[in-house]
Amino acid sequence: MADGSSYDVKLYIYDVSKGLARQLSPMMLGEHTSVVVYGEEFFFGGRGIISCFPGGTILGMPDSIVDLGNTEVPRDLFQEYLSSLRESTYRPEKYHLFEHNCNTFSSEVSQFITGTKIPSYITELPSEVLATPFGHALRPFLDSVTITPSGDNTMNRYGQL
Amino acid sequence: MAENSGTDPAVETNTEENAAASATIIKVTVKTPKDKEEIAIAEDSSVAQFKEEISKRFKAKQDQLVLIFAGKILKDGDTLGQHGIKDGLTVHLVIKTDNSCAFKGNTAGTANPSPAGNLGTPQGSGPSPTPTQPPNVLAGFGDLSGLSNLGMGSANFMELQQQMQRQLMSNPEMLSQIMENPLVQSMMSNPDLMRQMIVANPQMQQLMERNPEISHMLNNPELMRQTMELARNPAMMQEMMRNQDRALSNLESIPGGYNALRRMYTDIQEPMFSAAREQFGNNPFSALGGNTDNSGVQPSRTENREPLPNPWGPPDASAATTTTASGTATTTSSTTSSTTPSVSNPLGISSSSLGNGMFNSPGMQSLMQQISENPQLMQNMLSAPYMRTMMQSLAQNPDIASQVFTNNPLFAGNPQLQEQMRQQLPVFLQQMQNPESLSVMTNPRAMRALMQIQEGLQTLQTEAPGLMPSLIPGGMAAGIPGAPLPTGVNVTPENPPPSGPAPAPAPTPTPTPAAGTNTAQQQLMQQMLQMFAGGNALTQTPEVRFQQQLEQLSAMGFINREANLQALIATGGDINAAIERLLGSQPS
Numbered sequence: 001m002a003d004g005s006s007y008d009v010k011l012y013i014y015d016v017s018k019g020l021a022r023q024l025s026p027m028m029l030g031e032h033t034s035v036v037v038y039g040e041e042f043f044f045g046g047r048g049i050i051s052c053f054p055g056g057t058i059l060g061m062p063d064s065i066v067d068l069g070n071t072e073v074p075r076d077l078f079q080e081y082l083s084s085l086r087e088s089t090y091r092p093e094k095y096h097l098f099e100h101n102c103n104t105f106s107s108e109v110s111q112f113i114t115g116t117k118i119p120s121y122i123t124e125l126p127s128e129v130l131a132t133p134f135g136h137a138l139r140p141f142l143d144s145v146t147i148t149p150s151g152d153n154t155m156n157r158y159g160q161l
Numbered sequence: 162m163a164e165n166s167g168t169d170p171a172v173e174t175n176t177e178e179n180a181a182a183s184a185t186i187i188k189v190t191v192k193t194p195k196d197k198e199e200i201a202i203a204e205d206s207s208v209a210q211f212k213e214e215i216s217k218r219f220k221a222k223q224d225q226l227v228l229i230f231a232g233k234i235l236k237d238g239d240t241l242g243q244h245g246i247k248d249g250l251t252v253h254l255v256i257k258t259d260n261s262c263a264f265k266g267n268t269a270g271t272a273n274p275s276p277a278g279n280l281g282t283p284q285g286s287g288p289s290p291t292p293t294q295p296p297n298v299l300a301g302f303g304d305l306s307g308l309s310n311l312g313m314g315s316a317n318f319m320e321l322q323q324q325m326q327r328q329l330m331s332n333p334e335m336l337s338q339i340m341e342n343p344l345v346q347s348m349m350s351n352p353d354l355m356r357q358m359i360v361a362n363p364q365m366q367q368l369m370e371r372n373p374e375i376s377h378m379l380n381n382p383e384l385m386r387q388t389m390e391l392a393r394n395p396a397m398m399q400e401m402m403r404n405q406d407r408a409l410s411n412l413e414s415i416p417g418g419y420n421a422l423r424r425m426y427t428d429i430q431e432p433m434f435s436a437a438r439e440q441f442g443n444n445p446f447s448a449l450g451g452n453t454d455n456s457g458v459q460p461s462r463t464e465n466r467e468p469l470p471n472p473w474g475p476p477d478a479s480a481a482t483t484t485t486a487s488g489t490a491t492t493t494s495s496t497t498s499s500t501t502p503s504v505s506n507p508l509g510i511s512s513s514s515l516g517n518g519m520f521n522s523p524g525m526q527s528l529m530q531q532i533s534e535n536p537q538l539m540q541n542m543l544s545a546p547y548m549r550t551m552m553q554s555l556a557q558n559p560d561i562a563s564q565v566f567t568n569n570p571l572f573a574g575n576p577q578l579q580e581q582m583r584q585q586l587p588v589f590l591q592q593m594q595n596p597e598s599l600s601v602m603t604n605p606r607a608m609r610a611l612m613q614i615q616e617g618l619q620t621l622q623t624e625a626p627g628l629m630p631s632l633i634p635g636g637m638a639a640g641i642p643g644a645p646l647p648t649g650v651n652v653t654p655e656n657p658p659p660s661g662p663a664p665a666p667a668p669t670p671t672p673t674p675a676a677g678t679n680t681a682q683q684q685l686m687q688q689m690l691q692m693f694a695g696g697n698a699l700t701q702t703p704e705v706r707f708q709q710q711l712e713q714l715s716a717m718g719f720i721n722r723e724a725n726l727q728a729l730i731a732t733g734g735d736i737n738a739a740i741e742r743l744l745g746s747q748p749s
Contacts, residue, residue, distance in 0.1 A: 009232075052399075058407070071232035081255045084194035112253045115231030 012062035033106040044105030048092035187248035209237040
């Protein structure tokens with residue numbers, strides 16, 4: 001809030017498929033994204049909306065950074081917005097790997113804060129995967145998996161059965 | 162009346178409000194985090210008009226609405242066209258709740274001085290900046306927007322606390338502010354105090370019985386200290402939480418590990434969660450080593466809570482800060498004496514003097530005011546078990562209390578008063594424990610009566626300052642709980658500004674018993690004095706006092722020392738009654 005009324009907004013994109021996570025799980029979803037603004041990184045995971053230092057998740061620094069523009073929204077308003085989201089559509093249990101995941105969150109936040117969308121290839125990723133016969137078959141299984149960038153995947157199978 | 166083509170509104174230079182009738186109506190989608198509505202509005206409307214429509218549809222007040230489009234905040238004076246808002250586009254809306262207002266620092270506050278004005282009027286003529294209590298309370302706070310913005314019609318203290326929690330969670334800066342507050346730090350550095358407070362929570366006690374490891378943990382001073390260090394350093398805290406987090410998730414992948422984790426969760430975390438949630442709305446132990454946490458973002462929820470109760474302790478200190486200004490420049494009614502160490506205000510601390518950061522935030526201040534205006538709230542507050550815990554801990558820890566005093570800027574300038582306070586401190590703390598005084602405090606009518614008395618006394622002081630010297634210093638020391646509910650409740654218009662000097666010279670703070678002008682009053686005063694004198698019996702901590710009884714109780718087989726102590730305190734040392742209490746056969 002100190003540097004005037006305009007804040008940079010960036011999108012951090014992590015290519016998860018390159019990392020260990022891929023080996024540990026049959027995760028085909030390649031990208032995790034988060035929005036970085038006010039010097040903090042915000043993303044949505046199995047635990048709900050989380051924030052940390054930019055590049056502070058276990059995934060380290062992003063593979064690519066996209067500049068989403070600027071925003072005038074002050075930080076406390078943004079926090080307010082986030083807390084509404086936390087209570088409604090972005091509660092931890094609402095995480096769905098394909099349909100309501102970190103990228104959904106990044107997209108929505110980006111829309112809110114800058115009015116621009118994130119690159120479409122990211123948002124279209126799940127539907128691409130699902131379109132393949134393989135993806136389709138795996139869907140029920142994948143439904144029960146949550147990616148939490150803070151570390152490893154947590155398999156919720158016990159919770160679901 | 163210009164016809165807008167609608168194709169290039171961005172170029173529109175007309176920023177006046179146009180009659181809606183002559184322009185094209187567009188449908189704009191207004192999206193909140195939870196909701197989405199389509200609103201039809203004239204294309205060339207101003208943002209203010211748009212907000213009017215929105216406030217009707219979303220049932221929120223106009224000044225709670227914040228509209229965002231393309232990353233820009235729409236100001237009331239702009240037009241929709243200026244921002245390029247056209248048919249079919251989506252505008253984002255955030256409805257500000259009380260939380261955010263509290264965070265806006267003083268912005269909202271300074272913009273809303275009216276409550277001060279309102280309460281100022283009963284004072285009538287006095288141009289003095291510090292009329293009587295009510296306006297002073299408000300003036301002392303500096304900003305009152307919190308009152309309306311805090312918007313808490315509910316007298317439910319728990320809700321209030323939860324809101325504070327939410328505020329805290331959503332704003333890490335506040336946390337660091339709290340941590341930096343020396344008051345908080347001094348509390349934190351006393352592991353015993355922390356431990357006491359934690360342990361006194363009955364659910365915790367249950368939990369401890371079921372899981373002895375927890376009590377081990379609590380009893381380990383090293384661990385406690387470490388935890389508190391952590392609490393002070395949020396960055397470190399987060400780091401640690403993250404580590405734990407990772408460690409725990411690694412556990413999951415070990416065969417059978419998940420089950421172990423789950424067991425851990427259900428056995429320990431859940432009860433704690435619910436215990437905490439009942440009281441504090443949070444898991445108090447996410448920070449204590451060895452136990453699972455919930456999310457990495459909110460690790461420091463734990464320690465936050467500890468400082469929170471503090472300001473509740475002396476809720477209306479500032480209320481009690483009757484002016485007496487004596488022309489203090491600072492509006493923060495730093496005029497001493499007024500902060501009558503009353504029963505409800507044993508430490509005589511005004512909330513505004515508690516210092517920077519959170520305690521001075523408009524949210525807090527408005528809370529104070531709300532409390533003072535709403536006796537019910539007060540009652541709820543006092544009945545909050547942890548409140549009692551807090552008071553007990555303070556009572557048993559005169560050091561902390563005196564530390565609090567020394568840190569209190571209010572008293573800084575008046576060593577004499579400081580001394581006096583210090584002496585009277587143990588007495589006050591005792592009073593806090595006196596169940597009678599507690600019941601008085603929770604009885605709104607009694608409070609009101611006391612307040613009226615106090616006001617009468619003030620009037621008296623100003624009318625007949627000569628009476629002052631003859632007033633009994635000791636009587637005052639008894640801590641007449643006149644202060645608690647000054648504002649709004651019964652502001653008697655005839656309260657002229659008690660001139661500064663009046664209370665100041667007297668060693669005793671404001672509500673000193675009037676000498677004989679009003680016999681009824683005097684009698685009442687004496688009764689009150691006696692009542693509190695009863696609580697003044699000993700200045701030792703209850704533990705010391707009841708040492709013998711405690712031993713007897715434990716010899717009889719009541720091994721729960723805390724419960725014993727509480728029972729003894731409640732019954733004033735009567736063993737038999739205490740036993741009955743412990744056996745649960747007496748309503749408390």
